[in-house]
Amino acid sequence: MDWHEIGRIEDIPRRGARCIKTPAGKIGIFRTAEDQVFALEDHCPHKGGPLSQGIVHGGAVTCPLHNMVIDLETGQAMGADQGFVPTIPVRNDNGVLYIGLAASGLMAAE
Amino acid sequence: MTSKERLVIIGNGMAPGRMMDELFERAPGRYEVTVFNAEPRVNYDRIMLSPVLSGEKAYEDIIIHGDQWYADHGVTLHRGEKIVTIDRTAKTVTSDKGTVAAYDKLVIATGSNPFIIPVPGADLPGVITYRDLDDVEKMLEASRTRKRAIVIGGGLLGLEAAAGLKMQGMDVTVIHVMPTLMERQLDPAGGYLLQKAMEDRGIEVRTKANTKAIIGDGHVEGIELASGEIIPADIVVMAVGIRPNTGLAQEAGLACNRGIVVNNAMQTSDGVIFSLGECAEVDGQVYGIVAPLYEMARVLAAHLCDDTSSVFVHADTPTKLKVTGINLFSLGDFGEGDDREEIVLRDATSGVYKRLILKDNRIIGTVLFGDVADGAWFNDLKKKATDISEMRETLIFGQSYQGGAPLDPMAAVAALPDDAEICGCNGICKGKITGAITEKGLTSLDDVRAHTKASASCGTCTGLVEQLMALTLGDTYNPAAVQPMCGCTDLGHDDVRRLIKAKELKSIPAVMQELEWKSSCGCAKCRPALNYYLVCDWPDEYADDYQSRFINERVHANIQKDGTYSVVPRMWGGVTSSKELRAIADVVDKFNIPTVKCTGGQRIDMLGIKKEDLPAVWADLGKAGFVSGQAYAKGLRTVKTCVGTDWCRFGTQDSTGLGIKLEKFMWGSWTPAKVKLAVSGCPRNCAEATCKDVGVVCVDSGFEIHFAGAAGLDIKGTEVLGLVKTEEEALEYIVALTQMYREQGRYLERIYKWAKRIGYDEVRRQIMDDADKRKAYFDRFVFSQKFAQVDPWSERVSGKDKHEFRPMATIGFPEAAE
Numbered sequence: 001m002d003w004h005e006i007g008r009i010e011d012i013p014r015r016g017a018r019c020i021k022t023p024a025g026k027i028g029i030f031r032t033a034e035d036q037v038f039a040l041e042d043h044c045p046h047k048g049g050p051l052s053q054g055i056v057h058g059g060a061v062t063c064p065l066h067n068m069v070i071d072l073e074t075g076q077a078m079g080a081d082q083g084f085v086p087t088i089p090v091r092n093d094n095g096v097l098y099i100g101l102a103a104s105g106l107m108a109a110e
Numbered sequence: 111m112t113s114k115e116r117l118v119i120i121g122n123g124m125a126p127g128r129m130m131d132e133l134f135e136r137a138p139g140r141y142e143v144t145v146f147n148a149e150p151r152v153n154y155d156r157i158m159l160s161p162v163l164s165g166e167k168a169y170e171d172i173i174i175h176g177d178q179w180y181a182d183h184g185v186t187l188h189r190g191e192k193i194v195t196i197d198r199t200a201k202t203v204t205s206d207k208g209t210v211a212a213y214d215k216l217v218i219a220t221g222s223n224p225f226i227i228p229v230p231g232a233d234l235p236g237v238i239t240y241r242d243l244d245d246v247e248k249m250l251e252a253s254r255t256r257k258r259a260i261v262i263g264g265g266l267l268g269l270e271a272a273a274g275l276k277m278q279g280m281d282v283t284v285i286h287v288m289p290t291l292m293e294r295q296l297d298p299a300g301g302y303l304l305q306k307a308m309e310d311r312g313i314e315v316r317t318k319a320n321t322k323a324i325i326g327d328g329h330v331e332g333i334e335l336a337s338g339e340i341i342p343a344d345i346v347v348m349a350v351g352i353r354p355n356t357g358l359a360q361e362a363g364l365a366c367n368r369g370i371v372v373n374n375a376m377q378t379s380d381g382v383i384f385s386l387g388e389c390a391e392v393d394g395q396v397y398g399i400v401a402p403l404y405e406m407a408r409v410l411a412a413h414l415c416d417d418t419s420s421v422f423v424h425a426d427t428p429t430k431l432k433v434t435g436i437n438l439f440s441l442g443d444f445g446e447g448d449d450r451e452e453i454v455l456r457d458a459t460s461g462v463y464k465r466l467i468l469k470d471n472r473i474i475g476t477v478l479f480g481d482v483a484d485g486a487w488f489n490d491l492k493k494k495a496t497d498i499s500e501m502r503e504t505l506i507f508g509q510s511y512q513g514g515a516p517l518d519p520m521a522a523v524a525a526l527p528d529d530a531e532i533c534g535c536n537g538i539c540k541g542k543i544t545g546a547i548t549e550k551g552l553t554s555l556d557d558v559r560a561h562t563k564a565s566a567s568c569g570t571c572t573g574l575v576e577q578l579m580a581l582t583l584g585d586t587y588n589p590a591a592v593q594p595m596c597g598c599t600d601l602g603h604d605d606v607r608r609l610i611k612a613k614e615l616k617s618i619p620a621v622m623q624e625l626e627w628k629s630s631c632g633c634a635k636c637r638p639a640l641n642y643y644l645v646c647d648w649p650d651e652y653a654d655d656y657q658s659r660f661i662n663e664r665v666h667a668n669i670q671k672d673g674t675y676s677v678v679p680r681m682w683g684g685v686t687s688s689k690e691l692r693a694i695a696d697v698v699d700k701f702n703i704p705t706v707k708c709t710g711g712q713r714i715d716m717l718g719i720k721k722e723d724l725p726a727v728w729a730d731l732g733k734a735g736f737v738s739g740q741a742y743a744k745g746l747r748t749v750k751t752c753v754g755t756d757w758c759r760f761g762t763q764d765s766t767g768l769g770i771k772l773e774k775f776m777w778g779s780w781t782p783a784k785v786k787l788a789v790s791g792c793p794r795n796c797a798e799a800t801c802k803d804v805g806v807v808c809v810d811s812g813f814e815i816h817f818a819g820a821a822g823l824d825i826k827g828t829e830v831l832g833l834v835k836t837e838e839e840a841l842e843y844i845v846a847l848t849q850m851y852r853e854q855g856r857y858l859e860r861i862y863k864w865a866k867r868i869g870y871d872e873v874r875r876q877i878m879d880d881a882d883k884r885k886a887y888f889d890r891f892v893f894s895q896k897f898a899q900v901d902p903w904s905e906r907v908s909g910k911d912k913h914e915f916r917p918m919a920t921i922g923f924p925e926a927a928e
Binding site for chain 1: 289297298368394444445447448449450629630631632633634637638656657658659660661662664665669671672673913917918919920921922923
């Protein structure tokens with residue numbers, strides 16, 4: 001797995017998200033009120049909504065299209081919903097963020 | 111004695127002071143010690159500077175090592191001498207006064223420097239940092255002759271400085287760039303309570319405030335915020351953080367990152383040079399509080415005595431604020447996560463907030479405010495990783511509670527005497543409430559409120575009143591099923607709105623604390639609702655919470671199923687021109703916009719725009735005079751019109767003109783749900799005004815105002831509000847009606863549902879019959895528009911929220927691509 005530097009934690013608003021573009025598709029990167037950072041494929045398991053555009057609350061994000069709530073740490077849908085979004089490892093070195101992608105992962109077909 | 115090893119220490123702060131204590135204990139006489147101190151003083155307790163500033167202690171009280179101590183231990187102390195070079199080959203150091211000292215072992219303890227934010231005017235006389243006794247003396251002197259102080263920085267040090275200056279009689283304002291105080295040690299709820307406690311002391315706190323410049327001619331006269339606001343001040347204290355002081359080590363070629371890099375034996379990249387204190391970096395961490403620094407001192411002393419068994423290990427240290435009367439404790443990790451659980455206790459009346467973060471039945475973090483008595487106990491449970499599953503139910507109540515019988519809340523209420531006060535706001539005691547219930551046969555909470563006033567003001571005693579009703583009425587009491595706003599609270603929308611006004615809650619953390627929210631930062635249901643209620647109720651004071659808005663209102667466009675956006679410019683009253691149409695056509699071509707369509711509200715919708723393109727699209731539309739059509743907003747959307755007397759042979763009034771006037775008056779206002787208007791020029795009603803939220807049907811004798819129509823999920827013709835004679839009246843009545851809805855509607859509740867809930871007659875009574883009420887609603891709407899009528903597109907074209915429209919990073923594409 002390769003670690004890619006993506007910027008600093010301050011680049012993401014608290015209780016907010018940004019997205020990262022890769023050849024294999026977009027990745028959403030989320031920052032909670034308490035400065036934890038998570039990354040998920042930017043693709044809701046329900047209808048493919050861009051999760052990085054949702055409202056971040058606690059350790060979860062609500063999809064902007066149809067309000068499915070996804071747990072940021074596990075990628076699992078919460079509540080009565082079923083579904084799963086692949087998570088991507090994030091490293092925080094004194095505020096500098098890295099995401100870990102398999103070398104082949106960047107090329108994977110979406 | 112030349113047989114002794116020579117130990118030279120650069121710096122005379124608390125860390126090397128403690129290190130020497132440990133060293134002389136372990137191996138008295140082993141080293142010949144020389145200390146260089148840039149300050150002209152002995153070792154004193156820097157943590158106690160705040161009590162010196164507040165006047166609670168004097169310098170003499172905080173000295174750790176007096177002159178005698180240095181003499182007793184044979185330490186040579188060079189006061190007021192700063193080391194300027196380290197010669198690692200010759201193993202000597204040289205001071206600014208020319209003193210040269212040779213070492214066998216060298217300790218660098220240069221500490222840290224206060225960080226000065228690089229704004230214009232930062233070098234003006236009157237700008238003071240908060241680091242050492244000189245700074246405190248400068249502040250004390252200023253407080254004797256000057257009146258107003260600004261403290262930049264709402265962290266531990268800044269708040270202690272603010273409290274100290276206040277106690278010295280100055281007017282103090284704290285400027286903090288983040289939304290809540292001490293955000294690194296406290297969660298938002300704790301930060302809110304802290305802000306309240308500071309404000310109760312008469313200290314003004316400004317959060318989300320960015321200092322642009324310090325202004326003054328020859329001396330500080332005030333600061334200018336990024337918003338352009340100017341706050342006058344006689345002194346400015348900068349307490350925004352510290353930077354490890356690594357300059358000397360860097361020049362000597364020692365490895366440095368943020369601090370001087372040392373291993374867990376405090377050894378730098380040069381084997382005979384050590385470092386400790388705030389300048390040292392172990393395992394990527396630097397420290398600014400005393401406990402880990404003392405641990406470094408212990409480890410270094412051991413190694414200097416050849417005891418290599420001792421190593422430095424990171425440990426969480428609780429944070430406490432040294433402001434008399436404010437009790438605050440935070441410890442460990444208080445982030446959220448799927449494998450974590452939290453226990454929250456809020457007691458709004460006594461200002462207590464306690465939060466425990468658990469992982470695998472063990473405490474990993476604690477935030478306590480107001481009542482910190484159990485801090486030590488929670489710290490101990492965390493340190494020992496005690497399994498708390500046995501006492502989980504009562505853990506949050508603290509140590510003394512463990513093992514006691516669980517309390518039955520009903521039994522506690524039943525045991526209250528008749529003269530026990532239940533409702534503090536209105537002074538209502540238990541006997542009065544139970545008496546009224548029995549005598550008047552009251553069965554609902556609203557009845558009890560109406561007859562006794564109990565729980566009718568702030569509402570915090572609602573729970574108690576309900577328990578009294580249950581006790582008095584027994585099984586016949588059936589609490590009205592109020593639908594809670596969401597899982598974060600038991601309160602319904604109406605109660606929350608009432609309490610926001612009654613308790614003057616002006617921020618989301620304030621609502622969550624005072625109304626005892628069950629989650630720490632809400633959810634996607636309650637946050638947008640609270641944000642709307644606060645915008646509506648405190649238009650001039652509330653700072654909109656961007657992160658609590660849905661994506662459409664964040665980016666001022668409508669998200670589509672594929673993640674692209676649609677853009678609808680405002681066309682006042684549905685009227686356009688060749689110039690506008692040409693500008694739209696050019697934008698469509700330039701950005702390859704796949705679909706252009708007319709909307710149901712007589713506007714042009716451009717669909718399929720990439721998020722990154724939005725600011726450029728708006729820039730081009732803006733040049734043609736377009737502003738946002740707010741087709742995404744829970745706010746005023748469109749006013750649909752027919753051509754009226756301008757062209758139509760049946761037209762009775764200028765319906766187009768009135769539509770444009772209404773739209774220009776009302777655009778930008780946020781409402782509980784979307785609001786769509788229409789004005790028809792005659793009863794043939796071509797603008798379909800009788801299925802709108804508010805509609806006008808023009809007749810010969812004036813303007814018939816309609817409201818509460820629907821043509822969506824439900825279909826419903828409008829109700830008639832009444833007939834008015836002039837355009838001015840029509841505008842005033844419609845605006846007043848909208849404001850009434852803004853103040854009473856539940857978030858996402860359209861006008862027709864709100865009006866049905868409160869009664870059409872009630873709306874007519876307040877808007878048509880009660881001129882004072884109508885005027886008051888109208889005035890409040892006008893006031894709120896002062897803050898709402900800002901075109902969001904042009905703001906974003908000028909750079910607002912730029913992060914929103916750009917990817918944070920692009921990775922993995924070949925260099926040349928794109």
